[in-house]
Amino acid sequence: RPPHLADPLPKRLEAAYFVLGQLLGYAVAHASPLPLDLASAFLRGVLGRGAPACDPLDELEQMDAAEARSLRAVATMPAEAVPGLCLTFAVEETAARVGSAPGGSGFVTLTTETREVPLRGCSIDQTPTTPVTATNRDAYVRLRAAHQVARVACSAAARAARAGFAELVPPERLRRLFSTAEAALLVGGEMATAIRRRMLRQQATLREKVNRDK
Numbered sequence: 525r526p527p528h529l530a531d532p533l534p535k536r537l538e539a540a541y542f543v544l545g546q547l548l549g550y551a552v553a554h555a556s557p558l559p560l561d562l563a564s565a566f567l568r569g570v571l572g573r574g575a576p577a578c579d580p581l582d583e584l585e586q587m588d589a590a591e592a593r594s595l596r597a598v599a600t601m602p603a604e605a606v607p608g609l610c611l612t613f614a615v616e617e618t619a620a621r622v623g624s625a626p627g628g629s630g631f632v633t634l635t636t637e638t639r640e641v642p643l644r645g646c647s648i649d650q651t652p653t654t655p656v657t658a659t660n661r662d663a664y665v666r667l668r669a670a671h672q673v674a675r676v677a678c679s680a681a682a683r684a685a686r687a688g689f690a691e692l693v694p695p696e697r698l699r700r701l702f703s704t705a706e707a708a709l710l711v712g713g714e715m716a717t718a719i720r721r722r723m724l725r726q727q728a729t730l731r732e733k734v735n736r737d738k
Contacts, residue, residue, distance in 0.1 A: 526566060526681040530621035530637055538684045545570060545688025551711050553692050558711065563587045565673045567711060569682025570689050571698065580669040587676060595665045603658035613643050613664060614652035615671060643667040644674055 529537065548570060551558045563586045564578075585592035598609065618638045642652040645667050656664045676682065 526676070526679060528617070528619045528675070529679070529681060530619040531680040533680045533684060538680070541681045541684035542688035545685035545690075546692055547688075548685065548711050549689040549692025552689075552698075560711070562711065563676060565676040566679075566682055566685075569677035569679065570685045572686055572695060580666070580673045583673045584669045588672065591672065592669070595669055598656070598661055599665045606656060606658045606661055609656065611656035611664065612652055613646050613650040613654045613656070613667065614640050615643060615668060616640050617675070644671045 526541070532538070533541070547558065550556070564583050565587065581592055581595060584595070598606065598611070616638055617640075618636060621635050621637055640652065643650070643664075650660070650663065650667070654660075
């Protein structure tokens with residue numbers, strides 16, 4: 525996944541992600557997969573596709589295995605231990621803001637911004653101050669994983685790459701010709717790897733069936 529960068533992106537970074545999108549579009553248009561290890565959430569953002577078909581916790585694991593393990597621990601720990609974590613339906617988001625150094629030297633500055641935001645998709649009963657308990661921890665785990673995945677899919681980097689991608693593969697053509705899975709196969713990355721494994725398993729199963737029927 526791209527690093528968490530503050531929105532809007534500096535012009536030079538925005539241009540770089542635009543070019544990345546053009547490269548991905550070229551890969552799709554010419555059926556020439558690139559050797560890129562893209563997170564599924566970022567790829568969906570580039571394709572302009574909606575929510576993941578799989579468990580958001582699985583997508584989060586591609587990008588941040590440590591956070592995914594922590595959330596799974598919250599979901600499975602003894603009920604009496606959950607209140608001691610002091611969690612709420614909020615998350616601290618840290619983003620890097622890239623700026624220009626004074627004096628026109630061409631160097632950049634990097635500052636970090638941290639803010640607490642409510643988890644996306646919370647109900648009326650799940651406010652940023654609502655404590656996580658054994659009763660609502662499953663909702664917390666699901667919402668937090670989905671929040672982190674959506675943060676990447678909806679990022680300024682994904683939007684810039686989508687604009688470049690659309691120059692090579694217009695959105696209407698993409699919708700007409702390719703499913704998300706098919707586009708992922710053409711682009712490469714984590715999603716494509718999973719799809720290839722599934723296709724290989726299906727082919728092996730089919731071969732076994734044909735051999736048995738002979």
